[in-house]
Amino acid sequence: MSANPAALVTGASRGIGREIARRLAVEGHDLTVSARGREPLDALAAELESEHGVKVVVAPTDMSSTDDVHALAEAHATAHGRTDVIVLNAGMGAIGAFADFPVRRLEKLFAINVRSAYVLTQDLLPQLREAGRSTHHGGKVLAIASTTGVVGEPLNSAYGATKAALISWCEAVTTEESAAGxxxxxxxxxxVQTAMTEHLPGEVAWEDMLPVDDVAEAVVSLTRLSRRTVVPQLVLTRPGRHLWRA
Ligand SMILES: NC(=O)c1ccc[n+]([C@@H]2O[C@H](COP(=O)([O-])OP(=O)(O)OC[C@H]3O[C@@H](n4cnc5c(N)ncnc54)[C@H](OP(=O)(O)O)[C@@H]3O)[C@@H](O)[C@H]2O)c1
Structure with a gap:
């Protein structure tokens, strides 16, 4: 087992997840990086290993498949022998009116955005508890939800519901496990300014969206807290007259 803390970042091939992985490497975490496509993960791993001297394991995974998610947990646990941080960032975006939103798409959203988080964290809980017992920072589960999970918005009945589920799940897990770190x-x-929002029709201009760097910095800052401080939810919003809108 390495002396470095070990973090698993899902959806690390681009956008918010890639920047979180990079910052965790800068701070000396060994990593497992996952997404569906291998190529960008291999390039990221090579960059982080050569620039920051950390160990990076590449684990291509389709988070809509429970078998794949179990395999990801196994690959991470075996390669590093420890889990200090899980960043549950892989996510599917979808907007559409509730009136005719396809149920199959709703089910896919829940599989990728919620079920994968549940399964992955359940599988790695023994190693998270070990970090909770034996390290200053404890074991951290950082789920990238959304403002749409805090307050409902038009066209987000499905996506927003997956993010609300993640918020509730984080709270419940913390109430059960935080005494154990x-x-x-x-x-x-x-x-946020990523591929997910690049072609978003709507009222929010690209230049008004949150920068990826700020979101990644907020996420990584949570890993620096000791296990004695609990942050159940962290909302990041734009300047202006409406704090609770995506
Ligand atoms: N952008 C926003 O405005 C915003 C706001 C609030 C919350 N979020 C959340 O932030 C997270 C990251 O989003 P982002 O904006 O950085 O999006 P992004 O640039 O589209 O990145 C999404 C990442 O997830 C991976 N991914 C997508 N579907 C997957 C699947 N089925 N299995 C495994 N990996 C999958 C993608 O890689 P592959 O395609 O190679 O699989 C990619 O690495 C998501 O959970 C999103 O819901 C985004």
């Missing part, structure tokens, strides 16, 4: 936080940003 395992703390789950739901980070809830408004719109």
């Amino acid at each position: 395992v703390i789950a936080t739901a980070v809830c940003p408004g719109y």
Whole structure:
């Protein structure tokens, strides 16, 4: 087992997850990085290993498959022998009116955005508890939810519901596990400048969306807290007259 803390980052191939992985490497975490496509993960791993001297394991995973998610947990646990941080960032976006939103798409959203988080964390809970017992920071579960999970918005009946589920799940896990040093936080940003929002029709201009750097910095800052402080939810929103809108 390495002396470095070990973090698993899902959806690490681009956007928010990639920047979180990079910052965790800068701070000396060994990593497992996952997403569906291998190529960007291999490039990221090579960059982080050569620039920061950490160990990076690449684990291509489709989070809609429970078998894949179990395999990801196994790959991470075996390669590092410890789990200090899980960043549950892989996510599917989808907007659409409730009136005719396809139920199959709702089910896929829940599989990727919620079920995968549940399964992955359940599998790695023994190692998180070990970090909770034996390290200053404890075991951290950092789930990237959304403002749409805090307050409902038009066209977000499905996506927002998955993020609300993540928020509730983080709270419940924290109430059960934080005395043992395992703390789950739901980070809830408004719109962020990533591929997910690049072609978003709507009223929020690209230049008004949150920068990826700020969201990644907020997430990584949670890993620096001791296990004696619990942050159940962290909302990140835009300047202006409406604090509770994506
Ligand atoms: N952008 C926003 O405005 C915003 C706001 C609030 C919350 N969020 C949340 O932040 C998280 C990151 O989003 P982002 O904006 O950085 O999006 P992004 O740039 O589209 O990145 C999404 C990441 O998730 C991976 N991914 C997608 N579907 C997957 C699947 N089925 N299995 C495994 N990996 C999958 C993607 O890689 P592959 O395609 O290679 O699989 C990619 O690495 C998401 O949970 C999103 O809901 C985003």
